Each structure stands twice: as C-alpha cells, then as structure tokens.
Amino acid sequence: MSILRAAGLFAQQRMKVVARHDVKAHVLSILQHVLSIILLVICIVVVNWVVISTSRDQSHWTPVEWNSSRAFVILYFIRSIPYLSVPFAFTNIFGLVTMNLWPTAPKLQVPRINIPILCFRVVTRGLFPNLVRSNVKRNIEVCYKAGLDNFKFEVVTDNPINLPKNALIRELVVPETYATRNKSMFKARALQYCLQSEINILSDDDWLVHLDEETILTEGSVIGLANFAGQELDSIGQGVITYANEEIVNWWTTLLDSVRVSVDFGMMRFCFKRLNCPAFGFKGSYIIVKVSVEKKIGFDFGPRGSIAEDVVFALTAWKLGYKFNFFEGEMWEKSPFSLVDYVKQRKRWFIGHMYTLLSTEIPLKCKIWLIPTDLGWLLLFGNILNIPASFVFPIPMPLALDVISASMGGLMIFLFVFGSIKSISIRKYGIFRKVLFILWTMLSIPLAACLDASASLYGVITHDSGGFHIVEKEVKPSESVPRTIDSI
Numbered sequence: 001m002s003i004l005r006a007a008g009l010f011a012q013q014r015m016k017v018v019a020r021h022d023v024k025a026h027v028l029s030i031l032q033h034v035l036s037i038i039l040l041v042i043c044i045v046v047v048n049w050v051v052i053s054t055s056r057d058q059s060h061w062t063p064v065e066w067n068s069s070r071a072f073v074i075l076y077f078i079r080s081i082p083y084l085s086v087p088f089a090f091t092n093i094f095g096l097v098t099m100n101l102w103p104t105a106p107k108l109q110v111p112r113i114n115i116p117i118l119c120f121r122v123v124t125r126g127l128f129p130n131l132v133r134s135n136v137k138r139n140i141e142v143c144y145k146a147g148l149d150n151f152k153f154e155v156v157t158d159n160p161i162n163l164p165k166n167a168l169i170r171e172l173v174v175p176e177t178y179a180t181r182n183k184s185m186f187k188a189r190a191l192q193y194c195l196q197s198e199i200n201i202l203s204d205d206d207w208l209v210h211l212d213e214e215t216i217l218t219e220g221s222v223i224g225l226a227n228f229a230g231q232e233l234d235s236i237g238q239g240v241i242t243y244a245n246e247e248i249v250n251w252w253t254t255l256l257d258s259v260r261v262s263v264d265f266g267m268m269r270f271c272f273k274r275l276n277c278p279a280f281g282f283k284g285s286y287i288i289v290k291v292s293v294e295k296k297i298g299f300d301f302g303p304r305g306s307i308a309e310d311v312v313f314a315l316t317a318w319k320l321g322y323k324f325n326f327f328e329g330e331m332w333e334k335s336p337f338s339l340v341d342y343v344k345q346r347k348r349w350f351i352g353h354m355y356t357l358l359s360t361e362i363p364l365k366c367k368i369w370l371i372p373t374d375l376g377w378l379l380l381f382g383n384i385l386n387i388p389a390s391f392v393f394p395i396p397m398p399l400a401l402d403v404i405s406a407s408m409g410g411l412m413i414f415l416f417v418f419g420s421i422k423s424i425s426i427r428k429y430g431i432f433r434k435v436l437f438i439l440w441t442m443l444s445i446p447l448a449a450c451l452d453a454s455a456s457l458y459g460v461i462t463h464d465s466g467g468f469h470i471v472e473k474e475v476k477p478s479e480s481v482p483r484t485i486d487s488i
Helices: 002-056 069-098 129-147 185-196 219-231 251-256 258-274 291-298 310-317 340-360 370-378 378-394 399-423 426-443 444-463 483-486
Strands: 118-124 151-157 169-171 207-210 236-242 287-290 324-332
Touching: 002 069, 002 399, 069 258, 069 370, 069 378, 069 399, 118 129, 118 185, 118 219, 129 151, 129 219, 151 185, 151 207, 185 310, 207 291, 219 236, 219 287, 219 291, 219 324, 251 426, 251 444, 258 324, 258 370, 258 399, 287 291, 291 310, 310 324, 310 340, 310 444, 340 370, 340 444, 370 378, 370 444, 378 444, 399 426, 399 444, 426 444
Parallel strands: 118 151, 118 207, 151 169, 236 324
Antiparallel strands: 207 287, 236 287
C-alpha cells in the first residue's frame, strides 16, 4: 500500500508540474503573439510615415507634362498595380491578428484507438533514391515516437528505389506505358495511378498524407494529423511548413522562403480555418485528405492541369462542396539549392496558376480570389518600378490610397521578418546570428521581388516548355551544414 501511495503522490506532483508548465507555455505563447502584432503595427506605421511624408512634401516634385495622355495613363497604371494585392493583404492581416502566431505544441486529443489509418504518400521520379530512403526511415521513427500505431508509407516512383520490404513500406513503380484517360502528366499521372482499383489498397475511411521527397515529419505534425483524422474536422487539411530546420544549402533561397512561413500562419490559415476554402491556392505537400474524397476527385486533370495539380485538386474539391481546415504542427522542408532553381520553381507555379485560371472546369466563384493575386504577380515588374517612379514622376493620389499602399508595403516587410524569426532557431544559431539573418532577410526583399517577377516573365515567354522542373533536393557531402554556415 505504501508503494501505491507513493506512486499516487508522485503522479499528483507530476501532474502539477505539467499543469504549471502548460500555464507558463500558454502565457509565453500569448506574450509572443502580442509582441508579434506590435512588430506588425510598427512595420506598417513606419512605412506609412516614410511614404506619406515623402508624397505629401511636394517641394522636390518634378511636374509631369500632363499634356501627354500617354504619360498620365502609364503612371497611374503603375501606381494602381499594388492594389491588386489588397485581398492578399487583408486576409493575411486577419489571420495574423486573430489567431495565435505562437501556438503551443499540439497534444493528442483523441484516443489512439480512434485514430484511423494514415497513409503517408511520397511521389518521386526516383532521381534521389538515397534521400527518399533516408527520409522514409526517419519519418517512420518520428511516427513511432509520436505514438502513432496505424500508419504506412507509400512511395510512388517512376524509377525503382528499392526500399526495404516490410509491412510499413510500399513502393509503387508507375509503368512507362501507363496513361490516364485525359493524358495527365508528371505528379498528377502518378497520383492517379495510385487510385486505380487494382492498385489502391486503402479503404474509403482511411486518410492520405501527401509529402514531398524532402519533407521531414515532426512529432507535432504527426499529432496534428492524428487529431485532424481522429476528429474528422473536415475533408481536407493543411499545415505550416518551415524551411530552415535541416541542412541549409543556400541561405539566400532559404531566407527568401521565410515569407511563405508567414503566409501559412496568416492568409492560408485564415482561409482554411475561418473560411474553410482554398481561396488563394493550395500547397502540394503536407496535405491530409480522406481517401474517399481523393478517389471522388482524382488527379486526371489533363496536361495543363498537371502543372499545378495541387491547386486544381483543391479548387475542384471546393467546387464539389468539400470543406477545408488547418491543423497544428509544423513540417520541415528544404528551399531550392540555387537561385536558378528558385526561379524555375516559381515559374512552374505561375504557369500552373495561369492554366488553372483559364480552365473552364473550375467555376469563377472558386478562382475569383486568385485572379487579382496572380495578375499582381504577372505585373510584378511594374510594381517594382512603382517605387522609383513615385519619386521621379510623382503624381497626386488620395491620402486613403497612399495609406493602403504603404500599409501593404509594411505588411510585406513584416511577412519576411516574422518568417525568418519563426524559422531561425536561437538554440541552433544564437541570438547574434539570428539578428543577422533577420537583417539579411530584410535586405533580400528586393531580390525576392525581382526573382518572382523574373519567374512570371519567364513563364509568359516560355509557357510550359521544359515540363515539370524538379529542383535539386539531395544534399551532397560538399554541401554540408558546417561549410555553409562558416561561409556566412
């Protein structure tokens, strides 16, 4: 009895410690969120002060020859481009302000027995077999560590990888002769192959989790996925992806990708969690979908729908009435290893979005929010010219429009800065290096704009020539972390 009493006392003390730890974590989370919002306000106010004080001081103005109607039209057209991003800006602000930017680590909220089978599906061309083998092994270990029991991994590849044969891993080699009814290509073709009745071994009540070759699961992401499937929150879900946790091959592209982390926490989370729809698009990995839903929609979208099959899938699901949601836990990926790959990756995204907007299969109500955002991407070079043009050839604008434009500029600075704050670990790099990385991120914003503008221009010129570009993902020995860090 004394042993049982001692065990009971220990359990009570442990619960009190855990409770105190939870309270501290919760308070710290709220404090970090408040500080982040203060930083957002500071960015917006500072940019407004700079822009408005400059635009309202007309002493340096060189009047435009207004008898030239062409100059009038061109200048006002350039000045109007930033306002295409208003929907993007407002949804980001709503998401950033109304939902905690520093959520505590997710905890399992459903009994393990109620968690359905999770099938982690990786689609690859088989160009990086060592990477795939290593990541599958590592991700299985993470699933076990997180307490997941009912799961398996399916690797769908064009070229054999020769994965270990066991009950948890299934390798599917897509035959060269396989063709879909609508002649879909690339990843869409491989995903459609998995849904064939003679290939699929999953039941309609199971759940699929789509990963990229380089995707690394975390305990938090596994728990978030388990909660989503166990509670069946909605039919399709997505989460946050970060890019600076593994080996950093190229710091430029990694820091440029920091804005994507902020957009996940802002716009994407707001659209999925509050609006339950993919109003501004969808990512191709870290997706959870119920098998019955994926079988209903499929991926046979034809050649043009194969460039951005993820976006077409999401908008088709929205058209059919399926609901979306956002789940907790971050997953890790790598940024492109070179600026060339960065541009080619963005070019594919741009072309895929353009084909999606032109598709007659997607109703206007499901793509209307993509139109201004993608049009702004198309005209990004004009947006870049807007800054020097406003100083060299200033034109009168209503104060309200100047405030909106400047606020969007402040928001963009915050998105890059906050993304680097979330991505760069103090424990790994120290506070001094983290501050340097944040400053580096701020200085790289013009580069990001130029590269994204180049990607859209490249897409317009070449269309879909070159097919589905696969960026380098496997770290070579010469690209190790110590060397990369030491070179900073």
